[in-house]
Amino acid sequence: MTTHSLSSVHSPFSFSSSGAATSRRSLLALLAAAPAAPALAQFRVEIAGVGLRQMPIALPALRGEGAGSEKIAQIVQADLERSGLFRGVEAHDVQLDENSLPDMAQWRQRSADALSCGSITRLADGRFDVRFRLWDVVKAQDLGGQGFVVVQGDLRLVAHRIADFIYEKLTGERGVFSTRIAYVTKAGGRYVLWVADADGENAQSALASTEPIISPAWSPNGTQLAYVSFESRKPVVYVHDVASGQRRVVANFRGSNSAPAWSPDGSQLAVTLSRDGLSQIYLISAEGGQPRRLMQSGGIDTEPVFSPDGQSLYFVSDRGGAPQIYKVGLSGGGAQRITFGGGYNISPNISPDGKWLAYISRVGGAFKLHVMDLGTGDVTALTETADDESPSFAPNSRLLVYATRQGGGEALMTTTLDGKIKARLAGKGGDLREPAWGPFQKY
Amino acid sequence: MLTFKRIAFIAAAAAVMAGCSSGVKLNDASVEDRNANNATSGVTGVDLTGSDIAADGGPRNVGRVVYFDFDSYVVKPEAQGLVDANARFLKADASRKVVVEGHTDERGGREYNLALGQKRAEAVRRSLNLLGVQDSQVEAVSFGKEKPAAEGANEAAYAQNRRAELSYRR
Numbered sequence: 001m002t003t004h005s006l007s008s009v010h011s012p013f014s015f016s017s018s019g020a021a022t023s024r025r026s027l028l029a030l031l032a033a034a035p036a037a038p039a040l041a042q043f044r045v046e047i048a049g050v051g052l053r054q055m056p057i058a059l060p061a062l063r064g065e066g067a068g069s070e071k072i073a074q075i076v077q078a079d080l081e082r083s084g085l086f087r088g089v090e091a092h093d094v095q096l097d098e099n100s101l102p103d104m105a106q107w108r109q110r111s112a113d114a115l116s117c118g119s120i121t122r123l124a125d126g127r128f129d130v131r132f133r134l135w136d137v138v139k140a141q142d143l144g145g146q147g148f149v150v151v152q153g154d155l156r157l158v159a160h161r162i163a164d165f166i167y168e169k170l171t172g173e174r175g176v177f178s179t180r181i182a183y184v185t186k187a188g189g190r191y192v193l194w195v196a197d198a199d200g201e202n203a204q205s206a207l208a209s210t211e212p213i214i215s216p217a218w219s220p221n222g223t224q225l226a227y228v229s230f231e232s233r234k235p236v237v238y239v240h241d242v243a244s245g246q247r248r249v250v251a252n253f254r255g256s257n258s259a260p261a262w263s264p265d266g267s268q269l270a271v272t273l274s275r276d277g278l279s280q281i282y283l284i285s286a287e288g289g290q291p292r293r294l295m296q297s298g299g300i301d302t303e304p305v306f307s308p309d310g311q312s313l314y315f316v317s318d319r320g321g322a323p324q325i326y327k328v329g330l331s332g333g334g335a336q337r338i339t340f341g342g343g344y345n346i347s348p349n350i351s352p353d354g355k356w357l358a359y360i361s362r363v364g365g366a367f368k369l370h371v372m373d374l375g376t377g378d379v380t381a382l383t384e385t386a387d388d389e390s391p392s393f394a395p396n397s398r399l400l401v402y403a404t405r406q407g408g409g410e411a412l413m414t415t416t417l418d419g420k421i422k423a424r425l426a427g428k429g430g431d432l433r434e435p436a437w438g439p440f441q442k443y
Numbered sequence: 444m445l446t447f448k449r450i451a452f453i454a455a456a457a458a459v460m461a462g463c464s465s466g467v468k469l470n471d472a473s474v475e476d477r478n479a480n481n482a483t484s485g486v487t488g489v490d491l492t493g494s495d496i497a498a499d500g501g502p503r504n505v506g507r508v509v510y511f512d513f514d515s516y517v518v519k520p521e522a523q524g525l526v527d528a529n530a531r532f533l534k535a536d537a538s539r540k541v542v543v544e545g546h547t548d549e550r551g552g553r554e555y556n557l558a559l560g561q562k563r564a565e566a567v568r569r570s571l572n573l574l575g576v577q578d579s580q581v582e583a584v585s586f587g588k589e590k591p592a593a594e595g596a597n598e599a600a601y602a603q604n605r606r607a608e609l610s611y612r613r
Contacts, residue, residue: 212589214553233612234542234584235557256561256585259554272558274583277565279558300558316555323555346552360552367551389552434553 001154003161006098006133006145047081049421054084055170058112060091062132063119070155072120072130072162079163079177079199082414083399084421086170091115098133098147104140112137116166118145120155127151130158134166143169156202176394180438181401182206182216182225183412187430193227195242198394198437200412200425206240207247214434217260219286222441226250226260226269237271239286250288261304261313262286270294270304270313281315295328295335305348314338314348314357325359339372341379347390350374351397352439356417358391358400369402371417382419392437401425401435495532500613501541502532509567511605513548516562518570526567529609530574537577542610543567545585546592548601557587563607 057080059073080086089112096102096117107115118132133145146165148158160177167175179198184191191213196203207213211230218225225240235256240247251257255274262269266286273282273291279300282291295301299319306313307327314327317335322343328335339345344362351358357372366386372379387405394400394414401414406424410431415422425432497503505528509518518526533539545564547556564583571581593603 212586214557214587214589230586230589233610234582235586255583256557258557272554274558274561274565274585279561300555300562302558303552303554344551346555362551 001148001150001157004147006131006147047078047421047423049084049416054087055113056087056089056111057114057116057166057170058089058091058107058110058137059116060094060096062117062130063095063097064121069152070159072118072155072159073116075156075159075199076116076163076166079160079175080167082199082421082423083167083175084416085167098131098145102135102137104135104137107135107137114166114170116162118162123149128155130155130162132162134169156197160197160199173398174396174440176396176399176437176440179395179440180222181392181412182218182434182436182438183403183432184213184216184434185430185432186212186410193225195225195438206242206245215259216434216436217262218436218438219262220264220266220439222439224286225436226262228258228260237269239269248288250286251284251291253291259302259304261306263306264308264310270306270315272302272304281313294330297335303347305350307350308352308354314350316346316348325357341370345370349391349393349400351393352395353397356393356397358393358402360388360391369400369404369415371400371419380417380419382415382417383413383422390434390436392435394437395440399437401437403433403435497611498613499611500539501609501611502528505529505532507609509563509607509609510602511563511607513601513605515605516559516566518566523570526570527574530571530576533571533576533580534574537580540580540582540611541571542612543571543581543583544590544608544610545583546590546604546606546608547588548604549588549591549596550601551588553587553589557585557589560585560587560607563605567607567609 059077061073065071077088081088089110097119098117100117102115115135115137116132121129123129127149129149131145131147134143136143150158157178163177164175176198180195181198182193182195184193189210191209192205193207193213193216194203195206206225209229209231214228216225216227223242225242227238228235229238235258236249237251237257237260238247239250250269251271251273253273253275257271257273259272260269268283268285270281270283272279279302281294281301281304283294284291297317297319299317301315301317303316304313312327312329314325316323317326323346324337325339325345325348326335326337342361342363345359347360349358355374357374359370360367361370367388369382369388369391370379371382385404385406389403391400391402399414399416401412403410404413410433412425412432412435413422495503506525509522509525533541543564545560547560561583564585568581568583591604593600
């Protein structure tokens with residue numbers, strides 16, 4: 001894909017080609033042993049909730065949107081709404097593109113604070129030329145835009161890049177719409193590990209198995225996935241290169257091997273091994289080799305996760321009689337208990353900015369997603385559901401993805417950290433579980 | 444000590460040679476029947492230890508599943524007979540191996556339940572050790588809540604799932 005910046009609307013476009021990034025589609029390869037799986041059926045994104053500050057934005061359809069297979073403006077709108085910071089404004093009846101000079105008064109009347117319009121054109125060689133421009137309606141200011149030339153298969157990626165551009169211009173923070181999530185489906189005795197766009201679409205199969213797959217974990221640079229597979233009829237930790245489909249066993253010691261977590265520099269993994277008779281946490285090189293036991297506790301230690309500065313490990317331990325979340329420094333010192341509310345707290349995940357701890361707490365028999373402000377210790381319950389699992393932060397620390405049970409099936413949800421805006425990434429058929437949100441990547 | 448299979452092969456080979464040289468059949472299987480596609484048919488005929496081996500390679504007519512109470516990781520007295528019988532089978536031949544698979548009911552997180560299932564598998568492994576089975580013969584692993592024996596969010600299903608299974612992987 002080639003990306004161009006758009007110059008001011010009053011002068012012709014200047015195509016300064018910013019380095020051509022390889023199409024992301026070509027970066028994903030199927031594991032040789034897995035049958036060629038069709039992409040998972042279309043996800044419906046159901047977004048619910050009212051946020052404190054949702055900027056109203058108008059996203060009319062791109063001129064020529066019948067040309068490509070994807071409804072670009074709708075994908076952008078869904079992305080922005082899922083972030084919790086935007087609300088789409090009615091814009092069906094207009095014909096605008098990136099060269100238009102919109103009537104700001106008209107848009108202010110429709111209560112829009114921002115407007116994005118553009119075009120999509122099919123080129124003679126079969127590729128598509130997509131352009132857009134973003135306007136600040138309140139200040140009547142041209143905020144710039146971009147142009148892309150892509151093959152059809154990359155149109156969704158273009159929509160996500162547009163959403164990222166808009167999000168960053170209007171919030172000052174990096175958007176996560178071009179990132180990926182990994183998750184596992186179970187359907188009819190078959191388990192598949194998928195890598196999909198952050199909105200759940202474009203899923204590609206990384207591993208298919210008749211035995212369970214759990215605990216996928218992205219490497220910090222987003223090129224590898226660690227996970228636990230039971231294909232050998234015991235839990236074994238693998239590291240899987242997403243682009244090539246090659247994988248290696250990292251931990252297959254006597255007993256069970258599970259709960260892989262990457263150090264922030266990507267050089268090692270923390271894992272739970274039962275090789276010494278109890279489930280305990282060990283550190284091991286990402287290439288495999290001899291594990292180093294981290295602590296000796298008389299109970300179960302598991303679910304390790306590194307702090308973003310790489311200096312500490314958060315983990316679950318029932319050394320006190322019931323599972324709670326603890327923190328231990330990696331250069332020595334004892335473990336410090338972090339969770340005190342309730343008698344069962346598990347599945348810690350730390351936001352990349354180091355400020356938040358997401359976890360699952362059992363409350364009256366229900367398993368519910370909570371978030372703790374690590375600065376103040378304040379805890380908020382985020383959901384109305386009773387069977388939440390596996391929280392994972394988005395790389396901008398603003399959203400969480402988690403698995404839950406809804407309507408008799410397992411589904412993936414995203415939520416803002418205040419719990420106010422939630423979106424269901426719903427699939428057709430099969431139970432979805434074990435989500436892991438991938439990092440920012442250069443494309 | 445020779446393994447069971449090796450003893451059987453030698454005995455079978457001896458039977459073949461005896462059959463060829465003297466015309467006396469030592470077992471029901473004729474020389475013509477002893478084709479290559481099923482060594483076990485020859486083995487059964489010269490079974491030296493009695494047919495106490497089931498299809499999975501473990502003890503015949505002996506249970507494989509130890510059930511646990513809620514939040515419990517100790518082998519109940521009711522299961523001791525089963526554990527004893529499996530221990531005897533394993534002790535009879537130090538080359539025999541078993542994988543003890545621990546499981547939990549479906550409530551709770553996957554990784555923590557993996558560790559709880561491990562505790563159940565380890566409890567059975569320790570019981571086998573105490574009865575004289577060697578460490579090298581037993582591996583304790585866990586499936587956590589991933590492989591329920593019974594589906595359902597009710598106590599009947601939970602009770603079926605809180606278990607450790609002795610898996611003889613022939």
